[in-house]
Amino acid sequence: MTAFEPLAETSSARNGRGPGQDRSLVVGVDIGGTKTAILVCDRDGRQVARHIAPTALGAPDRAADAIASLVLAALAQAGGSRGDVRVVGVGVPGRVDPARGEVSLAVNLGWQALPLGPQLTARLGRPVVLENDVRAAVLGLHRRRVFGDLPSLGLLAIGTGISAGGVVAGELHRGAHGRAGEIGHAVLDRTGPRCACGLRGCLEAIAAGPAILARALDAWTAAGTGPAAGGSEPPGAEAVFEAAAAGDPVAGDIIDTAGRAIAWGVHVLALAYDLEHIVIGGGVSHAGEPFMAPIRRELDRYRAESPLAAEILRPDLVQLLPPGADAGVWGAVTIAREALGLGSGSLGRPAEPPAVAPQGREVGQA
Ligand SMILES: [Zn+2]
The missing domain is CATH 3.30.420.40 (ATPase, nucleotide binding domain)
Structure with missing residues (x-):
């Protein structure tokens, strides 16, 4: 005891x-x-x-x-x-x-x-x-070895906002002032939409759930189409993924833009921290494959253009967090x-088989 x-x-x-x-x-x-x-x-x-x-x-x-x-x-x-x-x-x-x-x-x-x-x-x-x-x-993901026994692990959460967390050399990385991981406010388009932080074109202002939804609602309202036209309940970002799956080209474009922005975030994290895996989670990621596909396509484009990117962005680098995790x-x-200074013990080992996917394939896919 x-x-x-x-x-x-x-x-x-x-x-x-x-x-x-x-x-x-x-x-x-x-x-x-x-x-x-x-x-x-x-x-x-x-x-x-x-x-x-x-x-x-x-x-x-x-x-x-x-x-x-x-x-x-x-x-x-x-x-x-x-x-x-x-x-x-x-x-x-x-x-x-x-x-x-x-x-x-x-x-x-x-x-x-x-x-x-x-x-x-x-x-x-x-x-x-x-x-x-x-x-x-x-x-928790690191200590529970959900993705294996690893020296480093990153989590990029795409939800109402966007932020990252990382375990580096076995330790949680907080940064000098406890602000490590605020990658949602890294600017990738100076002419992009205004972010809550004051800047324009932050990753969060392009790819977080409210940003995805806002752009779709603007487009749908202008065109008089989309789920917003006549619905009484305001939809969430998942409505944009549903519309894209149903063939709405505007929704498809917005999701593609968000996916390319998230891929940029993944690349930045990989370059900065050389992590074993970057797990993508958060509410928006629950859309699953339609969410992941544009991210993966953009990462493939990076790899095709650059041997350095191909080396950094290993095929199994990105993993989708299983929604039930x-x-x-x-x-x-x-x-x-x-x-309490306790080790991992039997800490919540997942009841499901280990969440690490076979080479190059994200977990949680159908
Ligand atoms: Zn911002």
């Missing part, structure tokens, strides 16, 4: 508990734009309970209450209580200061300078560690375990 000493044991934790009753649970919380997922794991990293709820956190000052309630519900489902919990790991989409437990900027959640870690610790009475969600996810919440469990 000495290997399982918690970060900062509170006095309440072991009150009235003999060693045999010490369940040593680790909780992971993945706060997404639409849903919050919670995993309760045992000391070996095996799943004990899984709880998913819509992300309806309300105002920032109510967020910690809502998250703490979800954690307690998940613990009840696991037949445990807060006293069994060694540490809670939380993945948040936004800029996170893990040392202070503060979310400095989470645009899509409307959070700014929110001390979520200390707030959750106050409500749960247990240590809480925070990390950016993409970083937590890539650490639960990378976010397993990442949250992983940062919690790392905070």
